[in-house]
Amino acid sequence: MISVKRFLIGRPLKSDQLGDQKLNKTKALAILSSDALSSVAYGPEQILLVLITLSTAAFWYSIPIAIGVLVLLTALILSYRQIIFAYPHGGGAYVVSKENLGKYPGLVAGGSLLVDYILTVAVSVSAGTDAITSAFPSLHSYNVIIAVIFVLLITTLNLRGVTESASFLAYPVYLFVLAIFVMLGMGLFRIMSGDVPSDLHTPIGTPVAGISLFLLLKAFSSGSSALTGVEAISNAIPNFKAPAPNNAAKTLAAMGVLLAFLFSGIVFLAYYYGITPNEKVTVVSEIAEQVFGRNFMYFFVQGTTALILILAANTGYSAFPLLAVNLAKDKFIPRMFTVRGDRLGYSNGILSLGILSIILIIAFEGRTEHLIPLYAVGVFIPFTLSQTGMMIKWIRQKPEGWVSKLIINTTGALISFIVTIMFFLTKFPQVWPVLVFLPLIILLFYRIRKHYEAVADQLRISTCEEEPLAIEGNIIILPVAGITHVVENSLRYAQSLSADQIIAVHVPFERDDENIFEEKWKKFHPEIRLVTLYSPYRSIIHPLTKFIDTVQRKASESNYQVTVIVPQFIPKKGWHNILHNQSSLLIRAHLLYRRNVIITTVPYHLKK
Template sequence: MAAFKRLLIGRPLKSTELGEQKLNKRKALAILSSDALSSVAYGPEQILLVLITVSTAAFWYSIPIGIGVLFLLTALILSYRQIIFAYPQGGGAYVVSKNNLGVYPGLVAGGSLLVDYILTVAVSVSAGTDAITSAFPALHEYTVVIAVVFVLLLTLLNLRGVTESASVLAYPVYLFVLALLVLIGVGIYRVMTGEVSPELHTPVGTPIAGISLFLLLKAFASGSSALTGVEAISNAIPNFKSPAPNNAAKTLSAMGILLAVLFSGIVALAYFYGVSPLAEVTVVSQIAEETFSRNFMYYFVQGTTALILILAANTGYSAFPLLAVNLANDKFIPRMFTVRGDRLGYSNGIIILGLLSILLIIVFQGQTEQLIPLYAVGVFIPFTLSQTGMMVKWIREKPAGWVSKLAINTTGAVISLMVTLMFFITKFAQVWSVLIFLPIIIFLFHRIKKHYEAVGDQLRLATCEPAVPIEGNVMIVPVSGITHVVEQSLNYAQSLGAEQIIAVHIPFDREEEARFEEKWRSWKPDIRLVTLHSPYRSIIQPLGKFIDVVKRKADESNYQVTVVIPQFIPKKGWHNLLHNQSSLLIRAHLLYRKDIVLTTVPYHLKK
């Protein structure tokens, strides 16, 4: 197993090699912005899907709506730059909300993001799989299998370490950016040279009947789904090379510029080409076909788009484990999330994320489109809380230049809140579950925290009751026969100098009981044997009752009762299936008794 593990994830790394696993700006931009950049493939389309309910003539509104989305993007980028420098330890919206608004707003932000990163993986991989099965319809019936395989591959890649995964995933991300930049450049050139007929689109400013402020806000909220993933860099600051905050801030700015250029380019081309969203063909596909026809560049755009949709899941793999570390350090989720694996990544978080994503894909049979609104609202709740938290921070601390910082965060908070409310108002049927699972998650966080506090309180020497002195030891050794296993266990018990050793045999019939007692007297006459006849063939019940009797007598003299369990260990693991595992059953039954000590004495078989 160790050799197989090394083959899959590589050789273990020393703790001193952690610095070599940090990301430079180029690799960080690729793996941490893949979610945000991939949303260009569906964000503009979401705007058109709302506007088409009026008419295709209303598509000119996509231009001012797109400008509004860019305005919100600018506010978020500026705000998260401030968060990066204010909280360089990472944690993003969770840390900001907890420190400035209180524990429960922090848990709302943290819980939302944890769920959102799981949805990121499930939705992104499913979307990428749909792109593949659309190109190869024969694979459609294997959608779930293909999606699960992609999740397993991404999980494995991330278990190999953040640097190695970044090295592999950077190429498809930058190819996607290149493909879309070429697409936008050629498309704008065709528009400017008059190759695109002006009759394909309604002039900006044309009055359209049926347009309302509510519908425009709904379109704006839908288009804002293109901003999912913007917060990932602020969560993953510890993954950057030193100076981490500076590198993270520069990477965030680069991501914002790329996202703005790609998003605005696709929105503009969709308007000039008069593209309408279709169920079977994406907006990006229609723009690429109109620009290049069905040549190499068209398939290059489609191929890189499918790749980026799948690789967008990697943002979840980068951000989820680090957010989990912050929650685990605050004792709101299990401490196992703070443990680094062989390759110095937080492997428990990576594995749990992969398993939960696979579960979602299987439950929804790879059709996760209905999760997209839930996915978006799961981002905008933390957006709103983090912006509000930064507002409180600036008002409370009033550092130099705090008024301009406050203005940025206030703008971001107001727009994020508006988008969140619009999602609840217009897509309540798809996002109502957030009102159920968030309280449940916060309740679980609270119970885990209470458990850790209770454990710490009981283990702390200052608060624990004084230990009762132990005057001696009584050892009980369950024996099934006269064997080397039993002999080794008895020798071990005698070596500890116990005041009394009691061998306990539990026969199922009287004849066997008499034979065993006679053999014992010949073999170990100096060790007391107690036989407990069991007419109902139970080992646990008579042994438990006997331990109770011995314990009551031992308590009178402050003696400790220790149960020594003999156990032989087969040479090969599968040999365990051939034995009844009585010692395991005894140990499992007695493990949670507060008044005894359990000791297992293994005897390793050689063949």
């Protein structure tokens, strides 16, 4: 197993090599912006899917809707830039909400983001798989299997460390940006040169029967799914090279500019070329086919789109472990999430994210359209809370220039709130799980925190606590299965402890076996008292634990300590363990929860 682990994730790194794992702006843009940039592959499509419920004549509304999305993007970028400098240690929406709005709003933001990052992986990989099967329809029935394989590969890549995954990811991300820019440039060139008929689309301003503000807001909220992932950089500031806040802010600005150009360009080409959403072919695929035809460039666009959609999952792998660290430090989730792995990454967070994402992909059968609304509402709740938290911060502190900052955050909070409400109003059958899992997650956070507080109270040394009773003596109970070297080894150890009494306990299943063993014991160690507990129902645990409880009750009256010594032989090879009953492990597992009983395992190592 060790050799397989080394092959997959590499040799361990020393703690003082942590600085080598920090990201420069070029790599950070690739690893932390891939989610936001990849969402342009399905964000514009979500707008058209709403507008087509009226008719294709309504597609011209995608232009003003896209402008609205860009306004929201600008507000979010400016706001998260402020968060980066205000909270340079990372944590994003969770830390902002907790410090300015209170513990429970912080937990709502943190819980939403944890689930959102799981959805990031599931949505990204599912969308990437859709892009592959759009180009190769014969693979459509293998969507789930392909998606799970990709999650396993990305999880392994991230276990190798931040810099290795960033070095690998940078190429497909920048190739995708190049491919889309080439597609947009060629598409615009063909329009300006007159190669594209002007009757493919409805002119802007054409009246459309049945249009309503509600429908437009629904399309706007759907298109805003292209903004998911914008918050990832503010969560992952600790991953940047020094000066981390400055580098994070510059990376955020670069991401915002790229996202704005790609999103608006795809929306415009989809409108001008009269692209209609198709269940089996993505909008980007249709645009590329219209612009290039089915040639090398079409497959280049499809290939890079599929790659970035799949590798956009890496944003989740970058942000989820760091958010988990902040929650774990506050004792809301298990402390294991604060532990760095062999490659200095938070491997427990990475593994948990991979496993949960696979479960989600299988549960939803890899259908991206079912995941996107849940994914989007999960990120707009933290958007709203973080913007509101920053509003409270500026109102309380009133630093220099706070009015302009307040306006930016107020704008972002208001639009994010509207988008969140529209998701609940228009896609309730798809987003209602948020209303179930968020309270459950907060309850889980609360119970974990209470557990840690209770443990701390019980472990803390305090002079006001009663002194423990003095131990007057020791009674040793030794479960024995036979007359073997394992038992002999354990008996010698028991005798070395100078116990007041040693009791060997044997649990036979047949009366004949009971008599035979008693005769053998008299010859083996007659000086050690033997108790046989006949078990007609062939249970070792029940009669043994009942006997130990009886001895412990009588021993406690005289302030005697009961110690159970469990003999255990250790096979030379690990896989040999599956060939044995492992009774010693079962005995120890049951006795661990007995109060005032000490359990000691005496191993006997086999040589062959």
